[in-house]
Amino acid sequence: MRYVCIHAHFYQPPRENPWLGEVEVEEGAYPYHDWNERITEECYAPNTSSPLLDEEGRIKDLVNNYARISFDFGPTLLSWLERREREVYLAILEADKESRERFSGHGSALAHPYSHSILPLDNRRDKCTQILWGVRDFQKRFGRKPEGMWLPETAVDLETLDLLARMGIKFTILAPHQAARVRPLGEKKWMDVSGGRVDVTMPYLCRLPSGRSLSLFFYHGGVAFDVAFGGLLHSGEQLAKRLLGIFSSRPEPQLAHIATDGETYGHHHKFGDMALAYCLRYLERGGAKLTVYGEYLEKHPPTHEVQIFENTSWSCAHGVERWRRDCGCRFGYRPNWHQKWxxxxxxxxxxxxxxxxxxxxxxxxxxxxxxxxxxxxxxxxxxxxxxxxxx
Ligand SMILES: [Zn+2]
Ligand SMILES: [Zn+2]
Structure with missing residues (x-):
């Protein structure tokens, strides 16, 4: 059996003026009042009712993408949506409910630490509070316990994973280059998978020093990159075909999955929500079954275990240095620009x-x-x- 899961991580920094509790005018977001409003209009809202076109380009349906993908929202963004974009907010909660019916009781929403903290750089006490607040926030909004938690920038260390496991989280998603070595459960010999060579079509068990364990999914780096930066969202059909191309000839059940920033679908790429809607419908019509991580785990628990590279993330080739040193990671090039500060x-x-x-x-x-x-x-x-x- 072949399964597909598309994960979207939605986040905006809290823009509220701490004294007023409201977001002030942001010129760059013109003609909108601020970036939250603009991104809602371009992405968060369209994904709740995205037009699905037929072959002639006529709208034949409006679909809530959130109910068919896996997603997480930073709690501070959800609290803004709750206050300022109530309809969108309620449609997101509704999508999680709907997804539970679709995916054998497993919801499409994942939890997120309360802030967007790079957890490996936090001390244990702060990690603990971030994760616990994230779990409680999730429970209050979605009315159920979270099964998975997204880690900001997929920044990871074993202490973070252990705290997730302690708080009842079953899995998280990492980038392929964060996997170090794997082996079939019960076997002794490890296989080096560094450099992103891990087989991404299965979940892995990660045993932690405390004796606890957690499941890890590693998303497909190439397809995720092309969705985010390579123009793959110009065509929903193309996206679906690329996802189907992830499967190998391995006879066991396989999961093809990607993770990117959610804003990719509509904000970074105009009409990306429509490409997503089309892709999901295309996949539903044949080729693979849509799923979410929680459902896949229940049906196909890990057969392999993994060890990770600690203090790594999805966006900095230097681990987590981007958030504490002049590592050189940047957008664009400006002469004399550095990050020594x-x-x-x-x-x-x-x-x-x-x-x-x-x-x-x-x-x-x-x-x-x-x-x-x-x-x-x-x-x-x-x-x-x-x-x-x-x-
Ligand atoms: Zn993020
Ligand atoms: Zn870097």
Whole structure:
């Protein structure tokens, strides 16, 4: 049996003015008020009811793409959508419900840490809060426990994976070059798959030092790249054919899957939502069965295990250096441009974090039995500022 899953990661940084709680005018987003509004108009909204065209180019249906793909939204973006684009927000929640019927009880939504923190660069305590807040936020919105969690920039280390497993998360998705070696379960000899050579058509079990484990999916790098940067979204049929081309002659069940930024579908590529809708319908008509990661895992659990390269991510060839050093990763070329400021900035923020942590611990202990547990639980107030929750 051959399966296809398309994952889209949706995120915008919180643009709210911290004093006003609202997003101010952003000139660059003209004619829209701000980037959130513009990207909603170009991407988040169209994907809730994307026109599906027939061969003559007539609209024959409007489809909610979110119900047929796998997706995650950063919680801070969802909270903006909830307040400002309620219809879109509700259509996203509805899509998760609909997908559960389609995919044997497994929803298409994945959780996301509360912020877009590069988790391997966080200390354990902050990782913990990020993941826990992400899980609680998800439960409150989608009304169910998350099965999977997206990691910002797919930045990963074993401590992060262990915390995911501890909080009941079953899987995450990584880039192919993050896999180091694999072996069939029960066998001794490892096989080197570095350089993105991992077979992406199956999930892998990742055993963690604590004794816990988690499943990992590695998306197809080439097709994902062409969707994001190579113009593959000019044709939904082309996209479908490329996805079908991922399968090998292996007789066992296989999963062809890709992961990209969700904004690719409509914001980065105009009408990308329509290409996606067409591609999904094309696949549904034959060639492969659409699925989501949770469903695939239940039906076809890992037969192999994997070890990863820690402190790596999908977007920086230097691991996670992009977020702490002058690693050279950049968009475009500008002479004399460098990022030497990154290291001192990161160090200053870490210093501030540690200094404030000591202060917080000392002062908060006067009122709280466990200040860090209190921080973890504080998400209930963030999610519901009504009198009852606050008390
Ligand atoms: Zn992101
Ligand atoms: Zn880099």
């Amino acid at each position: 990154r290291e001192p900035l990161r160090e200053a923020l870490n210093w501030l974090r540690d200094t404030l942590a000591t202060l917080y611990e000392r002062e908060a202990k006067k009122w709280l039995a466990d200040p860090w547990r209190a921080r973890n639980e504080y998400v209930e107030v963030v999610l519901d500022r009504s009198g009852e929750a606050v008390e």
